[in-house]
Amino acid sequence: MRYMMTYDLMETFRNTNQWLGASALSIASYPVFAMTPNPALQWMAAWGEVTERTFQRMTARPDWGIESITGEDGRDHLINIETVVEAPFGDLIHFDVAGRDEMDRRVLLVAPMSGHYATLLRSTVRSLLPDCEVYVTDWHNARDIPVSAGRFDIEDYTLYLMDFMRALGNDLHVIAVCQPAPLTLAATAYLAELEPESQPRSLTLIGGPINPDATPTDVTDFGRRVTMGQLEETMIQRVGFKHKGVGRSVYPGLLQLSSFMSMNGERHAKAFSDQILRVSRGEASDRDPHNKFYDEYLAVMDMPAEFYLSTVERIFKDLEIARNAFTVRGHKVDIGAITKVAVKTVEGAKDDISAPGQCVAALDLLTGLPDSMKASHVEPEAGHYGIFAGRSWRNNIRPLVLDFIDANSEAPAQRNRTAPRKKKKKDGARKSKAA
Incomplete structure (x- = not known):
């Protein structure tokens, strides 16, 4: 049961961070603040936008997004x-x-x-x-x-x-x-x-x-250093009550994502700090290179x-x-x-x-x-x-x-x-x- 509780705790942590990002974006974007522009508020709104999007994508299955191709006949x-x-x-x-x-x-x-x-x-x-x-x-x-x-x-x-x-x-x-x-x-x-x-x-x-x-x-x-007992004890959890697979033993996608990120932690940290600056300066877009990459990279599934x-x-x-x-x-x-x-x-x-x-x-x-x-x-x-x-x-x-x-x-x-x-x-x- 404690593994099920841990699974739900990870989901709660993700949901909370998504909410914090959305709250920061809403507060810093309050219209009255536009009367006195403040770089700190711009940065806060940018942080909120990037944080909300980041944690939201972790549970969203991406679309294929391949709607058409151009054939040899020149037609779509x-x-x-x-x-x-x-x-x-x-x-x-x-x-x-x-x-x-x-x-x-x-x-x-x-x-x-x-x-x-x-x-x-x-x-x-x-x-x-x-x-x-x-x-x-x-x-x-x-x-x-x-x-x-x-x-x-x-x-x-x-x-x-x-x-x-x-x-x-x-x-x-x-x-x-x-x-x-x-x-x-x-x-x-x-x-x-x-x-x-x-x-x-x-x-x-x-x-x-x-x-x-x-x-x-x-x-x-890594596979050589750890024993199978250690892996089963530390990596395996049971799906929480929110999902159809409740009770199924899984290697959670959020846990896998943390492993992915830790392998190149400095590079990922710089990528997100740079994106926050771009958003605060109005230089980012919904499908810019950062979002295109991380929308897919952050979307993880349980095994x-x-x-x-x-x-x-x-x-x-x-x-x-x-x-x-x-x-x-x-x-x-x-x-x-x-x-x-x-x-x-x-x-x-x-x-x-x-x-x-x-x-x-x-x-x-x-x-x-x-x-x-x-x-x-x-x-x-x-x-x-x-x-x-x-x-x-x-x-x-x-x-x-x-x-x-x-x-x-x-x-x-x-x-x-x-x-x-x-x-x-x-x-x-x-x-x-x-x-």
Whole structure:
């Protein structure tokens, strides 16, 4: 019960700070103060505006905000987001471009379940839409999932990915960004064993911790320093009475956000102090660079406790993927079973989360795949975010990934398209054929 109280206490702290910001903004903006301009009041109003927005965004799910794209015909095409597979812990969604023929390239973008919503990949999706049919794994906030839906760990995550790949057919190219890279590799290998005909054409792994020990970072060192008992005691809480998932054990998004912020505390503090000055001088706007970044960065979601703990224990501590010892429901998944899926790894030379060497380790595990179907790329000036959403992605990495997809595609007339266009109901990955 004390964990539930702690969860509600964090929410109360967030709500109080949002209220303080709104109050400061209202008081300092009282019309009578305009008669005698005072820099202190301007600063107070600016502080209130930035503080209110900051704490408000922590519980708001961002919108995709992709309303249309310009097609090759020069016309604007509206974007409709369709649910292809619906499941308790996450959906498979499709960005349908209205009035456009289906593209030859069909891409499944596997979003991380690491504290942020799938909308973190908004710019990645937008950059792929003109050239691809884009599908995305849209994970749900664990606090909104009733306890009756059951548990969800990395084995369930792997089974979900297998179900999503089955639903889309084998004429598919999978791109996994960051955290899901090891599990996407395992899901592909399991499909290769059970249903070779359901394997995708290619698999691109971007900045993922396939072997965290290959190049240790602060993230991997943290996983080594603490015990599982310490993690469970200090990081896991129960969802409070306000949400549908009341009683569910989670790793709270607010706690994850505090960890994110503490890694670069000085930089974040300077960013917010600079923003307060810009607002006080009237130089800020609703969608300026600061707000665009932090509106997404601050929007966090809770992770199921089982998923968080099993990720730390099995991926980072026991290195089950790196040792090719990962099991799903008692079955050992052999990554060497991948023999027909081309695999490419992408890393950033300045990545301080999944440093170069961690992701490319996947190629050594693919003992059954010819070298001609393996590829790797290290982007010289890119950090972690830049390899999938920044300038480095747009200008350098994205063209390479599209070339890799084209090089491992069959002629359009020979393709086996089985992707459903209508919503498909599903009871969850626990009923998967792979279970």
